[in-house]
Amino acid sequence: MHPILKSGSALPILLAGCLSATTALAAESATxxxxxxxxxxxxxxxxxxxxxxxxxxxxxxxxxxxxxxEGVSPQLRxxxxxxxxxxxxxxxxxxxxxxxTQQALLAASVGKTVFWRQVDPASxxxxxxxxxxLSNAQGPVLQVGDRIRAVSLEQVVLAExxxxxxxxxxxxxxxxxxxxxxxxxxxxxxxxxxxWQADYVAELNTAEDRLDITALVTLTxxxxxxxxxxxxxxxxxxxxxxxxxPVAQQRGEMLAMAEAAAxxxxxxxxxxxxxxxxxxxxxxxxxxxxxxxxxxxxxAAGVEVKRSYRFDSLIQANRALEEIGPLNADIYLALKNxxxxxxxxxxxxxTVRVYQLQSEGAPIFAGEAAIKHTAxxxxxxxxxxxxxxxxxxxxxxxxxxxxxxxxxxxMGQSMTVxxxxxxxxxxxxxxxxxxxxxxxxxxxxxxxxSANRLVWTLKVPAKGEAKLNYSxxxxx
Numbered sequence: 001m002h003p004i005l006k007s008g009s010a011l012p013i014l015l016a017g018c019l020s021a022t023t024a025l026a027a028e029s030a031t032x033x034x035x036x037x038x039x040x041x042x043x044x045x046x047x048x049x050x051x052x053x054x055x056x057x058x059x060x061x062x063x064x065x066x067x068x069x070e071g072v073s074p075q076l077r078x079x080x081x082x083x084x085x086x087x088x089x090x091x092x093x094x095x096x097x098x099x100x101t102q103q104a105l106l107a108a109s110v111g112k113t114v115f116w117r118q119v120d121p122a123s124x125x126x127x128x129x130x131x132x133x134l135s136n137a138q139g140p141v142l143q144v145g146d147r148i149r150a151v152s153l154e155q156v157v158l159a160e161x162x163x164x165x166x167x168x169x170x171x172x173x174x175x176x177x178x179x180x181x182x183x184x185x186x187x188x189x190x191x192x193x194x195x196w197q198a199d200y201v202a203e204l205n206t207a208e209d210r211l212d213i214t215a216l217v218t219l220t221x222x223x224x225x226x227x228x229x230x231x232x233x234x235x236x237x238x239x240x241x242x243x244x245x246p247v248a249q250q251r252g253e254m255l256a257m258a259e260a261a262a263x264x265x266x267x268x269x270x271x272x273x274x275x276x277x278x279x280x281x282x283x284x285x286x287x288x289x290x291x292x293x294x295x296x297x298x299x300a301a302g303v304e305v306k307r308s309y310r311f312d313s314l315i316q317a318n319r320a321l322e323e324i325g326p327l328n329a330d331i332y333l334a335l336k337n338x339x340x341x342x343x344x345x346x347x348x349x350x351t352v353r354v355y356q357l358q359s360e361g362a363p364i365f366a367g368e369a370a371i372k373h374t375a376x377x378x379x380x381x382x383x384x385x386x387x388x389x390x391x392x393x394x395x396x397x398x399x400x401x402x403x404x405x406x407x408x409x410x411m412g413q414s415m416t417v418x419x420x421x422x423x424x425x426x427x428x429x430x431x432x433x434x435x436x437x438x439x440x441x442x443x444x445x446x447x448x449x450s451a452n453r454l455v456w457t458l459k460v461p462a463k464g465e466a467k468l469n470y471s472x473x474x475x476x
Contacts, residue, residue, distance in 0.1 A: 029066030029172070032056050034228070037071075038184060041231040042194070042287070043278075044219060045239060046349065050194030052227075054187040060177035064091060069171035073191035073225040080190035081171070087178040088185065094172040105158060106136040115157040116144055128157060193223030196234050198297060198350030204333070204366060206357050208307045211335065213343070213352075215297035217279070221287045229284040236277040236348035236373055277346045277373075303342040305335045308428060309387055314394040314415050315431030315454075317472055325393035328386040329417075329427055331367070336379050347374040352382055389420035390427060390460070398471060410440065412471030419460040429456045429468055436475040443469040 036056040043051040052073065078095040115128040131142040131149075133156070140156045142149045177183065196219045203212045217234060221227065279297065287293055309329040316324060333354065337343045349372050355363040367384030374380055394415045402408040417427050431446075431454040439446075446454040458466040 029068045030058065031068045031070060032058055032185070034071035034226075039231070040227060040229065041233070042227050043233040043235060044194045044196045045235050046195060046197065047239070048192055048195050049239070050191050050223065052187075052189055052191055056185050056187065057182060058185050059182050060088070060175070060180060062177055062180045065175050065177055067171075067173045067175055067185075069173065069187060071225070072169065072171055072187065072189070073193065073223045074169045075192040075223045075225075076169070076171075077190045077192070082188040083171075083173055083175070083185065084188075085175075085183050085185045088183060089176040090173060091176050092174040096170050096172055102153065103136075106133065106140065106153075106156070109133050109158055110136060113159045114142070115159060116142055116149070116151065117155045117157045130159075191223050191225070193221065193225075195220050195222075198236075198348040199294075200350060200352040200371075202352055202354045203363065204305070204354055204356050206359050208356075209305060210342075211303040211305050211333070211354075212299075212301045213303055214299045215347075215350075216294045217281075217297045218292055218294050219285070219287055220292045221289055224289050226289055227285075227287045229286055232281040232285040232287070234279040234281070234348075236279070236346065277348070279348075297348075298345065300343050300345075303335055305333045308332045308334060309390050309425055310428040310430060311392045311417070312430045312432075314392050314429055315413065315433075316394070317411065317413075317431060317437060317474065318434040321394075322396050323393070324395075326391040327393070328388065329390040329392065331384045331387050333382040333384060334379060335382070336377065337374055338377050344376050346376060347371065347380075349373045354382065354384055390417070390425060391420075392417045392427075392429070397469065402473070402475075406475065408436075408473070408475045410471065410473045412441070412469065415468040416465055417458055417460050417468070418465045419462060421462060423462050425460050427458045427460055427466070429458060430454070431456075431470075433472065434474050434476065438473045438475070440471040440473055441469075442471070443467065446470075 036058065038055045038057055040055075041053040043053075045051075050073075054072070056069070058067065072095075076095060081093060081095065083090045083093055110133050112133060114131055114133045116131045118127050118129065119125070120127075129144055131144045133140060134143050134148070135141040140151050140153060142151055142156070171187065175185070196217055199216045199218055201214045201216070204210075205212075219232070281295060285293065285295065308331075310332055311327060311329055313327060314324055335341065335343070337345070337347060349370075351368055351370050353368040354366040356366040357363050367382075369382040369384065371380055371382070392415060394413050397412040397414040399411045400409060402410060415429060417429070419425050419427075433452045433454060435452070437452070442456075444456055444458070446456050449455055456468055456470075458468060460466040
């Protein structure tokens, strides 16, 4: 009982101070809490989205039953809600957002009888005077007898608690049962506030040709709900989300999403479902509100990689710059996501952090790179930073305007790549050619990786340099 309640009197409730969750009036409907839960499955997407399937045991009377379902996500999307069970038919369902807050209590009590609380400063004795709450627009305004008083929040005590307010959001439902007895009720809904991402820790060996990769999943729960001992599934890939749609359409999509994520798997091998990949975590996961948790995804040892150096900005065939550089070469690790190379599995989008092993001493951090969702047998280029000892410059060697009306021109560049390292290196010089280009002359044959992307591979000796010259004609 509240400490200021008196037997046989009205029901005064002090607004100032902490309100317990047990203060809310008990509704006439049966209440199903998290303690009634039989199992819980959560499917988490990469984009602040989760699909929750919650099965609870309940006792039903034959006919209509009123239920209050507590412990659901406050970020539940009402239009996505599905309630179902054998022999059960949902007649009505509501997601109640009316929370038990001071402002909500006052708003619900405007025009009703309250108490004006006064404390004698000398004795500390408290007295309550019956009043009417006239307004709470900019603070409580009371009518006490024939007087109007503007008072502070702590001077207002409620005579009763509005029955439509509760300590936490809840689902309210009216469910028709074909018979009396115990039945399972399944609750399924989409919620915001759940997400996951992949983080990769990779160790590069001293020979710089193999990687040991460990993939971790970081689960984040910002939904303000707890998911204890949940069967957890992760979906890699984007799902389209639009504004509110008809409930029937939403339910069809929800059933399809649930089916796509429901197939069990004994380990974290990815399953291809509906053009996306689903990872089933092997053990239940407890993910509490405002918690981020990491779980292992997979590990792969001895993955083949190739270290390379690259210039992407020396070639400027669409601009007649007199001189470019010196620039430092970018460092890349290239790996093919294939079984023969030691990997060969769908890689969810995330961040790869690479550590370089040393012959002596602790590993050093070599850099990190973001990767997109990568299918099996695709190639990854991990950009790790810039090379201190490999630099390049480019100078305009010739330029001639062919036509003022069409904008056609000829131009050429001369490049010098220097290597201050103690060993020979190969360096890629990449050119992104403008539309309508045609090669006139080049000192070394290029590789055409796409219609407008050219790559020259230069062998640069230790403590030496290599040169590249080219000339093109451009007809835009």
